[in-house]
Amino acid sequence: MAKVNSCFKGLFVFFNILFGIAGGVLLTLGILAHSFYHDHEEFSSMFVGVVVLYLMGGITMAISFLGAYGAFKEKKWPLIVFAASMALGFCGLLRAGTLVIILRPEVKSETEEHFRAILPLDEAAPEFKQVADMLQTQLKCCGLFNGYQDWRSSIPDSCRCSRWDLESDKCERVEAAMRFDEELDSDSQQLVYKQPCFPIIEKYMDRYFNMATGIIFGFAFLALMGLIMSVVLIWYIKRRDPPAPMIFSFNQDPPKYTQLYNPS
Template sequence: MGKGSVWLKWSYIGAISVIAGIGVLMLGFTLFSHGYLMHEEELESLVTGFHFAYGFISITLLLTIIGGFGVWKEKKWALIVFTVGMILCTLYLIANEVGLLIVPSQLKVLLEDDYLSMLPLSKVNVTEIAHLNNTQSELKCCGLLSYRDWDYNIPKSCLCAENSLNPCVAAPRNSSLFIEDRIVMIYAKPCLSIITAQAMKTIHIASGILMGLILLWVGSIASCIAILCQLNKKMETPKVVYSSEAKAGNYTSLMEAPDTEIT
């Protein structure tokens, strides 16, 4: 390749190296998540997602190896395999991106319906109580729509921390937290609005990351196609062939040099 092609070649190698690095990080995160959720009840519903993740990451890593081999050895078949495979992977990412753009409105409704089905909170089971207590402690909130969702049996996870910056209100006098001659403060904000807001924020962040991956994948495809085009236009050096007709002395003078007189 020419001098300009060298820069294109190294930019392509840099792009697929970044993709390979991201693939390794994604594989590590997926393995960690799979192991962490191994004994969780929700794992059965996530198994298909883990399988898709393993397959996508493995194919991506394999394609980067093939693409690196193709550009280093200038093998057109390897670059073509990389291009076709990455185009299919990009279409998969675009489908997921479209899904993330559609999901937020539906997810918000599903989350609200799921949590509201727990009302009244005084009748939830032990597992749901533990989940709600953790949520209230982390998000500094109380109840789903209001602290009144707990009726009089307000849990200690609703207690306001000292010097809390979150708005707090006095616990009702008929609640289990009420202490005579002492004001007990609990968090005023309900949890459901905070939960849905955090879920929407997470989806938007995931959508932005996915868009960045799509652009990186598309960039590697464009670089690979450009390299393929240059390989097709590559000029071969003409071979030097010896001819018996090319002999020394087979030349004639076009005109005689004039004689010069020396005086």
């Protein structure tokens, strides 16, 4: 009769505690996003993501509790539910990670086409100009693909190099035919950032795609480990509790009976 290894059981319980903490983190992120953005106009576009965080966090915590309870009490049914959940989670995460890898070039290509469609920037809609200004200010770049030439003869102030970058190789001088939205009071203010913005955006996209892929496959690996450990624990418990043997009776004595009284 096999005995459940106490070290292995403790490791499995510890694994489920970490798994539950990860679920708590997801749930906390959902709560924070809900409380921070619920009054903003863009919350409607984020609602699905917040609900996904709620669901993933709650389900993860519930599954981790089942696994820890089944291991601690050495009961098979919670471990079977846990193993089935881990198998489904592993398959789902593997599919999601594969889709991220497959769709990555398509998303990048569509994003580039979207940005190229709004060129030249000086003729773009006001909302696109605001986005471009924000990107240029935060990323220290100018234009999208061709530097300040994407703005043609009207360069916004957000393209100007800050005084901390004037002596670096990040800046270039504009041509005489170009002009800024405001009058320049010094020759140095004709320097603009020479790095276009889209290559920087593309680097951030690659970074986020790599991060998402790593997180998805990392959770898939954890799900696989949880599946393997739960199956091993179920096997230990099954070996420890063999089925009760069937008892056969070989008594050759005839069954006892009572003869009914028949007066005839």
